[in-house]
Amino acid sequence: MQNSKIKEELDFKDLLKNPIRLFGYTYFYVFVILLGLGIYYVHNLTDMTKNKVMPTIISTTIENDLPMMQPSNIPPVDISTISVPTPELLEKGKILYKNNCASCHGDEGKGDGAAGSVMNPKPKNFSENTGWINGRKISELYKTLDEGILKSGMPSYNYLPVEDRFSLIHYVRTFAQDFPKDSDFDLQLLNSTYKLAEGKTTSAQIPVKVAERIVLEENKTRLKESAQLLELLNKMSTTTGNEVFERVCVDKNLTAGLLSSNLFKQKNKSEIFQIIVSSPLNYGFSPKFILLNSNDWDALYNYLNKLTEQKNG
Numbered sequence: 001m002q003n004s005k006i007k008e009e010l011d012f013k014d015l016l017k018n019p020i021r022l023f024g025y026t027y028f029y030v031f032v033i034l035l036g037l038g039i040y041y042v043h044n045l046t047d048m049t050k051n052k053v054m055p056t057i058i059s060t061t062i063e064n065d066l067p068m069m070q071p072s073n074i075p076p077v078d079i080s081t082i083s084v085p086t087p088e089l090l091e092k093g094k095i096l097y098k099n100n101c102a103s104c105h106g107d108e109g110k111g112d113g114a115a116g117s118v119m120n121p122k123p124k125n126f127s128e129n130t131g132w133i134n135g136r137k138i139s140e141l142y143k144t145l146d147e148g149i150l151k152s153g154m155p156s157y158n159y160l161p162v163e164d165r166f167s168l169i170h171y172v173r174t175f176a177q178d179f180p181k182d183s184d185f186d187l188q189l190l191n192s193t194y195k196l197a198e199g200k201t202t203s204a205q206i207p208v209k210v211a212e213r214i215v216l217e218e219n220k221t222r223l224k225e226s227a228q229l230l231e232l233l234n235k236m237s238t239t240t241g242n243e244v245f246e247r248v249c250v251d252k253n254l255t256a257g258l259l260s261s262n263l264f265k266q267k268n269k270s271e272i273f274q275i276i277v278s279s280p281l282n283y284g285f286s287p288k289f290i291l292l293n294s295n296d297w298d299a300l301y302n303y304l305n306k307l308t309e310q311k312n313g
């Protein structure tokens with residue numbers, strides 16, 4: 001018993017001294033482990049190549065183009081009437097409140113709307129009379145709507161028409177009985193700060209993408225026109241106008257460009273003369289153009305004009 005133990009120990013030491021023999025004894029286990037790893041690897045191949053962190057997809061398209069806007073004419077408001085809550089204003093305010101504010105401030109103005117539940121600070125509870133940043137007077141509420149309180153997530157509603165803002169303010173002020181009154185001075189200051197008595201007109205606006213398309217279309221038709229005119233310029237002959245033209249024109253391409261432009265369509269004979277004289281080369285004419293007498297110019301103008309009519313006809 002004792003002997004065999006010692007023998008085992010000796011064998012073990014012997015093994016350590018002979019790595020090749022050691023491998024002989026262990027290679028089976030190494031093989032099994034490698035096989036196991038191999039099977040595991042193949043099994044999970046699809047998952048292993050996946051990114052742990054989802055790649056961020058950066059959009060390369062412009063999503064916030066200008067909105068299509070009708071020209072608007074926001075009428076001036078009279079502060080002394082609009083600052084009084086009428087049933088009409090309150091009714092309008094109620095609808096606007098539901099659509100714009102209730103998601104955060106709650107249907108009853110308690111600051112408990114679903115969208116506001118994760119906000120910090122919480123959307124204002126309108127029935128509380130403490131902790132207001134701008135305040136509860138009409139003039140102060142107007143400031144809040146105009147500027148928002150951006151650092152805490154209260155949006156600005158400065159795109160709403162003035163009357164809509166007052167409707168909202170009057171409606172918000174129904175959530176408690178103790179909203180403070182504005183003095184005449186407060187209202188006058190509000191009036192002058194936001195120029196309420198002036199009203200505002202804004203012009204129509206179209207998205208940049210649409211504008212680009214329109215310009216492209218316009219240019220396409222203009223290029224086509226220009227090509228047609230060039231063809232005609234090359235063809236026309238044996239009129240006095242044509243003789244003058246051949247004398248002073250050095251680049252028919254440029255002249256065709258001028259004829260297809262709005263400039264030529266909208267200005268009268270002497271205005272066009274002035275325009276060409278100011279820089280003849282730009283319009284395809286030699287500097288000799290400046291020396292044309294009025295008869296020559298008449299003939300040339302009639303010729304060019306007839307040409308553009310021909311193209312149209």
Ligand code: HEC
Nearest residue numbers: 100101104121122123124132133134135144149152153154
């Ligand atoms: C996205 C959520 C959200 C929406 C939508 C929202 N609010 Fe707020 N509002 C807030 C938060 C948050 C505060 C609190 C700001 C603070 O205390 O810093 C707040 C505060 C206010 C205050 C208090 C300002 C003060 O002086 O302390 C008023 C008034 C107000 N909102 C009115 C409105 C009205 C009216 C609408 C709709 C036209 C609206 N809010 C829509 C989140 C919102």
